[in-house]
Amino acid sequence: MKTDKFAEKWREIRCRLAKPQWWKQFRQSMANERLSPEALAEFNFRLRLDLLKFAYEESPYYHALYKAAGLEPGDVKTEEDWAKVPMLTREALRYNFETIKVAHPQSTYKLYTTGGSTGEPSKVLKDDGFSSVVMNWRAGTWTGVPVGGNSATIMRTHHATWKTRFRHFLANFPATNIMLDAGDMSEEKIERFIRQWRHYKPRRISSYVGGIHQLAVYCLQQGIKLPAPDAVFTTAAPLSSTVRADIVRAFGCLVFDNYVATEAHPMANQCRHLAEISSPALHIHSDYRHLEFVDEFGTPLPVGEVGDILVTDCMDRVFPIIRYRLGDRGRLLPGRCACGRPFPLMDAVHGRSFDFIYLEHGKIAGECWATAFDDCLNAIHNFQIHQHQDKSVTLSVVMNHAYPDAEKAIATVAANLQRQLGSLPLTVEYKDFIPHNRGKIKYIISDVIAD
Template sequence: MSLYQKLVAGLLLPLHEKLKGHDTIAVHNAMEKSQWLSPEQLAQLQLDNLRRFLLRIGSTVPYYEALFARLGFDPAELTSLTDLQRLPLTDKATIRAHTEDLKARGASGLKRFNTGGSSGEPLIFYLGNERVSHDVAAKRRATRWWGVDIGDPEIVVWGSPIELGAQDRVRLLRDRLFRTELLSAFEMSEANLARFVQRIRDCRPAMLFGYPSSLALIADYAREQGVPLDNLGIKVAFVTSERLYDHQRERIEQVFGCPVANGYGGRDAGFIAHACPEGSLHITAEDMVLEIVDGDGTVLPPGESGEIVVTHLFTSEFPFVRYRTGDVGVLGSEPCACGRGLPVLASVEGRATDFVTAADGTVLHGLALIYVLRDIPGVDEFRIVQESLQQTRVEVVATGAVDRSDLAQEIQRQFRQRLGAEVEVPVEYLEAIPREQSGKFRYVVSKVATR
C-alpha cells in the first residue's frame, strides 16, 4: 500500500464517513474478521442479527407492529433462520402501498431513492445511514479480495441519475481525493468511446467498475481501433447491475488484461453478493438472509432455481423483509476453496423478465434467443422484447450492406423454431438502441409473466 493509499484509508475515508454519519469503518473492520467464521458461526451471527432487527422494527415501524400483532409473531422467540418463513413475502406493490407506514418512528436523515423500473415497476423507497454504512463496508471488503482498495486509481462507467446528478464541487473534490473518475454510461457514442479509451490509457487505473455491457463496449471499440489496454496494470474489472454474459467476460478480460469480478445487488435490495478470486459469489451473510423461492413462495433447497428473496438486517429505519428481487438464482451447497465461511450463490440467472415463454408455455432463458442473433452476420446490436405469447419484437442495428429483408426472414425463422410457428416476430431496424433511464442495457425484456 502506497503512502497516499494509507492517507486515504487511514484518514480521509474515516473522516468522510464520520461527517456523513456512517459507521462504515467499524462495520468494515468487523466484516474483515467475520468472513473467516465457520458456516455454523456465521449462521448463528445471522440469527442474532435477525432477531435484533425484527425486535427493533416490531416496536418502531407501524407496518410491522401491526403485522406481527396480526400474526401473533414474537421475534424474541426466534430459534432458527427458518422461523423467518412465518412472515409473508414483500414485493414492490407492498412497499408502494405502505411507504409511510414502513418508516420507523423517529428515523432521521432518511434519503429518498428509486429503482429505474426496468421491469415496468419503478419503486420509491428510503435508506438510512445504517443501511448505507453496511453496503459501503461490504463493497470495500469485496474490493480488497482482489488486491485493490479505496485510494487506488479507479475508472467508473456508470449511468445512475443519482450519481451523475451529484457532480457538485464537494463530490468532484471527493472523487479527486479518492482517485475515482466517473465516465457516463449514458453517452456511449463513438466519439465518447474514443475519449473513454484515452482516459483509461492516461489514468492507468488499478481497477475498473461499471456495467458489463458498457465495459464490453469500450473493450470492443479499443480492439477495433487497435488500441492496447492490456498493458496498463489494471488488476480487476468489477461489474454489476446487469447480467454478466460469458462473451462479455471474455471480451473484457482479453482487452483489459485482467480478471472480471462479478457483483450482485441493487439499490433496493443492498449489496447481496460478490465474487472472490476463486470464482465463488459470496453472500454478505452478516447483513442479510437470502432465500430462493418457487412461484408459490415456497422456499427451495440449495441447487434448485427460483426467485431470490432477501431480508436486509440493517434496514430498520425502512425495512426490507423477505423482499422479492425479481431475480432468478441458485444457492450453492459447497464451501469455497478460498476458506471464507460466507455462503455461496451458485448462480444468478437474470431477472424473471430475462426469460421468455414459448407459445406452448415452455419457459426459455433469453440466451436461447440472444445467441441466435449473435451468430447472424450483419447484426451489430439488438434487443428482444416479448410483448405477448403471440408476439416477440426484435430491434436490430444492422451493419454493412446486409439485405434487411433476408436478415429479417432469418431472424423470424430461427425465433419461430424456438417460440412457435405461429408467433409474430416483427423486426425493427434502428440507428441505435437506447439504454434504459439508469444507463443499463438489457438484451431481453419479457412482458409475459413466468411461473
C-alpha cells in the same frame, strides 16, 4: 507497491476521521470471515431475530402485517419458523413508504429511488448507521486488487457544482478518477475517454455492465488496444457470460461481478478465485444480508434449485427490509469456494421473474434463453431477444466479425430457438450495437400481455 500502501493508509485515516463507526464495523466484518459457516449462520439468525422484533415494535406497516398473520416475534425460534414470516412485495413497498419507515430523531439515512428497469419507481431510505460502504470495502479485500492508483468510472455521473467536484477530487486524492457518463456514450465522448485512459492508465474500472460492454465492443471493432487495468468491476445488471468474455477480450483483465439492489445495497460479490476462473458464482454477504431462494409461497427451495430471491437487510433500522421479494431469480450453489471464505455461493442472477417467452404451447421463463449463446460466446458481442405482442420474436445480434464461422454459429442458435417456438416466427437482425438503458442491458424483452 509504495503508492498502494500509502493509498491504503490514506483511506484508513480519512475514514477514521470522518466515519470512525464505519471503520469499526469494517474491522468487525473482516473478523466475521474467520467464523465457520455454522457460526456465521447463527450470527445472521440472531441479527434477523433482533430486526424482526424491532420492526414489529417500531414500524406501523410491519406491526400490522405480522398481527394480521398471527405472528409474534417470539414465535420465531428456528429457520423453519422464519419461513412463516410474511414476505414484503414490491407493491407493498411502493405504497407503504410512510408506514414502513421508522424515523427516530437521531437516525441518519439517505433517500434512494428504485425501479428504473421495471418502470415502477418506488423509494426507500437506507440507514447510514451501518453503511453498505463497509461491505464494499470488505469485497474489495476479496479481489486482491490493490487500492490506490488511477481509476475510471462508467456510470451516471452528475458533477455539476464545484463542491461535488472537490469532494470527488478529495475522495480519489492523490490519484485521478476519469469518468464516462453511461447515459451519454456518443462516439465523441468515447474517443475523449479513450484519450484520457491512455494518459492516466486507470487500474480499476467501475462500470455499469452496459457501459463497459459498449466500450469493449467499440475497442474490439476499431482494433483499439488500451493499457490493461488490474480489474473491471461491473454493477447494476447481471453479467452474462457473453459480456464477460467481451470485456476480458477487450481489456485483458479480471472481471468482478456483484449483486446489488437499491433496497438492500450489496448482497453478493466475487472473490479473486471466482473471477480468475470466470465463474458466474458470487459469495453472499451472509453475515449482514440474508438471501432466500423460494417458491411462489415463500418456502425455501433446496440448494441448486432456481427460485425467487428474497432479501433481508439485517442492519437497517430506518426502513426495515424483511423477506423482500426483489423480482430476481437465482439459486444457491453447493460446496465451498477454493478461497476458503465461509460465505455461501449463489449463481449469477438470471433475470427478472416476470419476463417470459411464450412458445406455441405454453411459456418458459425468459432466463432459459438468456444463456442461448453460451456455447459460442466468441461468435457475438451482444444479443437481445424481443417477443412482440403477436408472440413473434426478433433476435438482435451484434456479430463478432473476427470469429470464423460466426454467422454459422448464430444460425445454429436461431434454429434451436425456432425449434422451441414451433410455428411462431423468429427473425434474426444483425446490428452494430444494441443500446442499453442507462447502462443496463435487457436480454429478454416481452410485449406479450399475459392471459
